[in-house]
Amino acid sequence: MAEAATLTHPRDVFTYRGGDAVETAFLDAVGRGRLHHAWLLCGPEGVGKATFAYRAARRLMGAAPDPAFGLLGSSPQDPVSRQISARSHPDLMVLERAGEDGKPRKVIPVDDARKLPEFFSKAPATSPWRVAIVDSIDDMNTNAANALLKTLEEPPERGVLFLISHAPGGLLPTIRSRCRRLRFTAWGEAETADFVRTQIGVTEEDAIRLARMSGGAPGRAVELAGRDALDVDRVAHALLASLPNVDMAAMMALGESFRGPEGMPRFSLLMERLAEQVHQMAVATADKPGADGDRWSQVWTRLNELPGEVEGVNLDRADAFWTALGELRRAARA
Numbered sequence: 001m002a003e004a005a006t007l008t009h010p011r012d013v014f015t016y017r018g019g020d021a022v023e024t025a026f027l028d029a030v031g032r033g034r035l036h037h038a039w040l041l042c043g044p045e046g047v048g049k050a051t052f053a054y055r056a057a058r059r060l061m062g063a064a065p066d067p068a069f070g071l072l073g074s075s076p077q078d079p080v081s082r083q084i085s086a087r088s089h090p091d092l093m094v095l096e097r098a099g100e101d102g103k104p105r106k107v108i109p110v111d112d113a114r115k116l117p118e119f120f121s122k123a124p125a126t127s128p129w130r131v132a133i134v135d136s137i138d139d140m141n142t143n144a145a146n147a148l149l150k151t152l153e154e155p156p157e158r159g160v161l162f163l164i165s166h167a168p169g170g171l172l173p174t175i176r177s178r179c180r181r182l183r184f185t186a187w188g189e190a191e192t193a194d195f196v197r198t199q200i201g202v203t204e205e206d207a208i209r210l211a212r213m214s215g216g217a218p219g220r221a222v223e224l225a226g227r228d229a230l231d232v233d234r235v236a237h238a239l240l241a242s243l244p245n246v247d248m249a250a251m252m253a254l255g256e257s258f259r260g261p262e263g264m265p266r267f268s269l270l271m272e273r274l275a276e277q278v279h280q281m282a283v284a285t286a287d288k289p290g291a292d293g294d295r296w297s298q299v300w301t302r303l304n305e306l307p308g309e310v311e312g313v314n315l316d317r318a319d320a321f322w323t324a325l326g327e328l329r330r331a332a333r334a
Helices: 020-031 049-060 079-085 116-121 142-153 189-199 204-214 218-226 229-242 248-256 263-285 293-313 317-333
Strands: 038-042 092-096 130-135 159-165 180-183
Touching: 020 049, 020 180, 038 049, 049 079, 049 130, 049 159, 092 116, 116 130, 116 142, 142 159, 189 204, 189 218, 204 218, 204 229, 218 229, 229 263, 229 317, 248 317, 263 293, 263 317, 293 317
Parallel strands: 038 159, 038 180, 092 130, 130 159
Antiparallel strands: none
């Protein structure tokens, strides 16, 4: 399933569902000659913000409209589309966590952000506009964000930035104030599940589970499938159902599975699934006599914090798992 569920990079996605409202708003701005120099694309991760950014970039950079691919659609065979897919178009700059070697970095480094002024100082080489996509601005540290701000303060001629954000509330107010926002909303459960079924080979039941896990973000639902989230979710459910007693041999094997280069994503996903199910348990028992919602709320907070702490200071993931397990067992005994 993991191979079948691999997400296509947004630069290579040409079909688009659920984006008529944002595409209409963007085309209206273009048609009225009021194209803002910076667009902040806000919404949950996995709802199509990056896909929209590439669609808008193709249109601004001269790709011919193709109604078969929607309002902002262009054919994959258009020369502009082909150059963008090949990452060879001179008028497009993309800042993302993935480095030149394709491996993800912890943040988008400040040196990448400092390339923007030089990029926008040049006239478009072959296009009506030069375009930069930052995917995502949430992945910039303070220094990189400040470097980006300098570009926003001096709007480039014939230049447009698309800044993707999953959590715009955490951005510098000076960045938010200099952008026009486009809001992308989560999909409905049924629509998300239908998208998942058309993308990967899962049962209807599993598609609905993935839709719920993703919170109505179709791209994230497919990503979760590729990370074996259904299996991890079952592990989390079985672990919580066994509390306060657990199979120590199974827990030792689980802790060992977090070691190595693939261990961190699996650890983070298990903490996420445990946190979600602990939250559901807390809500379900909140009104029952004798229920102690505070203790489960504290465990929920801890489960959410652990992945960031582990990655931030390079803690041993197996040790962190045993810490979380200990807190879960104490909460179950209380």
